Amino acid sequence: MEMEDQMESQKRRGISKEDLISERTGSLGCIGWFIVIISGIFTLLLFPITVWFCLKIVQEYERSVIFRLGRITDRKAKGPGIFFILPCTDSFVKVDLRTVSFDIPPQEILTKDSVTVSVDGVVYFRVSDPIASVANVSNADFSTRLLAQTTLRNVLGTKNLAELLSDREGIAHSMQTNLDEATDNWGIKVERVEIKDVKLPVQLQRAMAAEAEAAREARAKVIAAEGEMNASRALKEASLVIAESPSALQLRYLQTLNTIAAEKNSTIIFPLPMDVISHFMK
Numbered sequence: 001m002e003m004e005d006q007m008e009s010q011k012r013r014g015i016s017k018e019d020l021i022s023e024r025t026g027s028l029g030c031i032g033w034f035i036v037i038i039s040g041i042f043t044l045l046l047f048p049i050t051v052w053f054c055l056k057i058v059q060e061y062e063r064s065v066i067f068r069l070g071r072i073t074d075r076k077a078k079g080p081g082i083f084f085i086l087p088c089t090d091s092f093v094k095v096d097l098r099t100v101s102f103d104i105p106p107q108e109i110l111t112k113d114s115v116t117v118s119v120d121g122v123v124y125f126r127v128s129d130p131i132a133s134v135a136n137v138s139n140a141d142f143s144t145r146l147l148a149q150t151t152l153r154n155v156l157g158t159k160n161l162a163e164l165l166s167d168r169e170g171i172a173h174s175m176q177t178n179l180d181e182a183t184d185n186w187g188i189k190v191e192r193v194e195i196k197d198v199k200l201p202v203q204l205q206r207a208m209a210a211e212a213e214a215a216r217e218a219r220a221k222v223i224a225a226e227g228e229m230n231a232s233r234a235l236k237e238a239s240l241v242i243a244e245s246p247s248a249l250q251l252r253y254l255q256t257l258n259t260i261a262a263e264k265n266s267t268i269i270f271p272l273p274m275d276v277i278s279h280f281m282k
Contacts, residue, residue: 043087054084063130064078097127109157152175
């Protein structure tokens, strides 16, 4: 069902765009053509002078939408390079096709779990259809900026705080899809949307820091307990080995004495088993 709805919406957008273009490129009428002919004759009579007003140049990254008596002359924008217009009857609008970026101002948003956060972002877009960007919207750049702010609020309003902090890429992709679909009739292509920063209230930051510290302390205690348990098991196994060989205990005593002597201590207290000196006591 969702796929069918998307296909139908795309078809409706295509049909509506074709209707707008056909209306724009309609006939000028008898009076209109008469004015155009008069303008052409005037241009030919004053050709050395009017040539500077007829020839226009647009850059490689620009396109020009020409209006003749208020109507768009062609389905395709002119440029790049040199093109010809008639003075008095023709006017043109230059459209920049380069990618434009702008910052979304910080927005105070209430998340799904009733947490107030401040979120800002950045949007990259370009003009994909110069004619639609001129004829369908008064200011495509300003309209896209306003729409980006409202889209950011609408998308983040359906997310809780955990999703907002962990799924930035998914949120950015959802915003890009919504913006691209909304600005399609304006001739705008949204290339990329990124979430820059998420600012939490100070009290919430302290609470999250305390929670993280408590979790780290709990993990440290668990690790220390596991270490003690492993150490006790190893000592138990070592005592069993030493109990099987009395000479191993003497070697352990000597090893301990060597370790203490390496630290350059002036006083050494060394345990001596009674069975060692019992021979001398007799």
